[in-house]
Amino acid sequence: MNLIRTTITRTLGFILGATIAAATAQAGPLADRLEAGEPIRLGFAAAPPWAYAGEDGSAKGFVNDITIAVLERMGHTNVEPVLTDWAGLIPSIIASRVDIVTGGMYILAARCENMDFSEPIGVFGDAFVVPAGNPKGIGTYQDIIDQDLVMVSPSGYNTIADAKAAGVPEANIMEVPGTTEMLAAVRAGRADAGATNALEAQRVQDMSDAVEMTDPLAFPANSRTPVGVGFHPEDDAFREEFNAELAKYLGSDEMMEKVAAENYTAVFLPDGQTTAEACKAD
Incomplete structure (x- = not known):
């Protein structure tokens, strides 16, 4: 009987451990940071009106406006702006120095090889x-x-x-x-x-x-190319949740009123373009 109990206990322990390990692997680095109570680090370059730092260091620009609003809808309000050079944005997210890239990047095949994008927030030329x-x-x-x-x-x-x-x-x-x-x-x-x-x-x-x-x-x-918000390749679950909220927010009266000051108008809204298609384009 003791042998049977021991075997069952070990089996259950193995299954539980494997389940936890799998969940951790799926969670991604951003989920781990949130679990630890750390802020979401928004990486962007000084590229008005897309993204830039305000006089108080806060994240400004319409890409930041959209991203922060969507994060708030997801229940995340602890956000830390991280200003860097444009060329350093993708290396920063690969190295996990930032969690999300909001600089207004065109969704291009070469970039899709190193960073995952949200669905388009706009289409620009x-x-x-x-x-x-x-x-x-x-x-x-x-x-x-x-x-x-x-x-x-x-x-x-x-x-x-x-x-x-x-x-x-x-x-x-x-x-x-x-x-x-x-x-x-x-x-x-x-x-x-x-x-x-x-x-x-x-x-x-x-x-x-x-x-x-x-x-x-x-x-x-x-x-004319779609622009998206960038995520670490291991943050799939978080990105999918972000996309779900983005779909509800994009083009809403609330959003259009907020981004109007940065010259984002309805003409820039996506018209059926998808990230999957943009990542395959030459």
Whole structure:
């Protein structure tokens, strides 16, 4: 009898241990941090109006606004902003220095290999920032090639890969930390055009009378790309819960009122685009 009890006890212990181990494996690093009472660390670069730090260090920008609102709906209010360089966002989440990336990243196949994305929070296109009057008539990457011009873009932006794919030589592409440095390069004449997304191009144009943005429709139609919120690949369960709440919040009156100040309008709302499709696109 004692032998039977011992065997049963060991068997139950093995099953319980395996169940706990499996649950832990499924939980992911973010769930572990929440269980320990630690804050959710939002990683973002200074890229208004997408994401930036307020004067008090708080997380501002419409991607942060959307993310924080969805997290609150999930019951999470302990949030810690983590400002970093754009190029350091994906390495930070891989190394678990941040838990969520809210910088306004386009969902691209190369990024999907290293970071998991939420469903799209919006769909956006690109544009150039050029000297006022656009004296060189820049509107496409082909113009950069034909006139042997120099373009500048923040490191890690999709516009760098897009330019190379279009045939722009690497020697004609300047990389800088962010949009502020991009504007400085164009204003100083070190670059003929700054390539960025249309929202940031509009903001840069509003910042300086010395520059203007080009027509976003001059860019290829496939340059309109979904943007998502990034998660660690092991945080599947949390990301799925986030997506469920995001679906309820996205496009709501509450959301649109909140993000209006950052120039996010209904025209940017997803129209059937999915993360799965975006991750498969070339």
